[in-house]
Amino acid sequence: MxxxxxxxxxxxxxxxxxxxxxxxxxxxxxxxxxxxxxxxxxxxxxxxxxxxxxxxxxxxxxxxxxxxxxxxxxxxxxxxxxxxxxxxxxxQGRAPEKFARTVSVLQKSGLTSELVGFVRKQREKLGLDALDATPEVRVDVVKKIFDETGINRLFEKVKGRKERKEKKENEEKKEEGGV
Amino acid sequence: MRYAFYLGCVIPTRLFAYEASSRKVCRELGIELVDMEDYICCGTPIEAVSHRTWLVMAAYNLALAEKMGLDILTLCNGCVNSLKKANAGLKEDPGLRKEINSVLKKFGMEYRGRVEVKHLIKVLYEDVGIEEIKKKVKRPLTGLVAASHVGCHVLKPGWVMQHDSPERPKILDELIEATGAKTVDYPYKTECCGQTLRGLNDGISLALLQKKLGNIEDAKADVLVTICPACNMQFDMGQMEIRQKFKKNYDIPVMHYPEILGLAFGIGKEDLGVLTHKVKPTKLMKELTNGL
Incomplete structure (x- = not known):
């Protein structure tokens, strides 16, 4: 506690x-x-x-x-x-899959959603400025923060747990098949 | 009234109407929005898995605003929650501040606790004021019946957010009434919309959404007014999902508060992006142009 x-x-x-x-x-x-x-x-x-x-x-x-x-x-x-x-x-490697996806998107754009072509067009239509002048700065900062704070390690464990679980299930299946 | 404008993730990439209407309404009211360049996600989406990563991300954005020498204005409940919680936690704990600053130093940044963070709604209510807003109303939305959904994260935890009463919030309703519209109460008005459970427990997420929509329908509201991108998407896109899955059509338009305000100010619906929502407020717009 x-x-x-x-x-x-x-x-x-x-x-x-x-x-x-x-x-x-x-x-x-x-x-x-x-x-x-x-x-x-x-x-x-x-x-x-x-x-x-x-x-x-x-x-x-x-x-x-x-x-x-x-x-x-x-x-x-x-x-x-x-x-x-x-x-x-x-x-302990028990984070749900949703968070692994979020972390992955954040490392691509620095935000949880990406500034793709469609976005640019829609923004233009409403008279909004293009905001993606320097996305690499964002991405670089987020990646460094993730390295420093070790958030990616959490998902290596998730992957490890998943693989162990699948391996165990496969072995069980094999055993069942053998009987 | 000059603020560092923190847009967050979803608003600039998906909720164009929220951004467009906010910028236009702020211009009318003399609120100067200075865009924060190269800001990053506020950290909320990963707070549940890494408190430390969240805190560094939030502190980075706070430090960015400190460099600009401006308080932060945001349109998102998630962002305002994240940035205010981080601000409060870092202000009261010098040890934590030192630890987080050792990471920020690598970017040439430093958190000193010199800026405040506000939701647009709070700025409208406190800095501008209901009376000033009423003066700018050119086309009162008389006859319009609105239900409001404030959302959880701008209200709670109350000791940090200091926004409005967490149990009986009134700011948003007062702001809606300033446009000439009426507001209606409904059961479970302050209950969560369920958006945060997307991808974690979709069944309960939808159950919460349906409970709210049913009550809003019973209250005979013409429109649901939100101030949070996550809540707005849950209510707007969620209605599409419910129609497909359960063959139930609520047909309740969901609009961001600045859109409503913009209409009352006489700004055109195309300029506000009113028609970008999934549930089209067609009937509502027709009634409004008929003068209601």
Missing amino acids: ERFLKEVPGDTGINACYQCGTCMSSCPTAKFDRKYRPRLFVIKTASGREDEVIKSDALWSCTTCYTCQERCPRGIKVAEMIMAMQNEAAR
């Missing part, structure tokens, strides 16, 4: 939770997904069972709307705690 407290700005004061469930009843995702239970994320983390949260797929269904955190009567930064746990899951 300590490591999450360190990552979140300020003190989450996670032990102050009295399990009232305000976070859960305020959560948009929890209204549709019974497995998504922020109240349990907090109690598990506070009682040293954070690995159960980190390894669950449910962790990635947070909308980041911050309503849980805003309404917590104990001032616990629930949303920030969840994000810190997502960061830890990512370090």
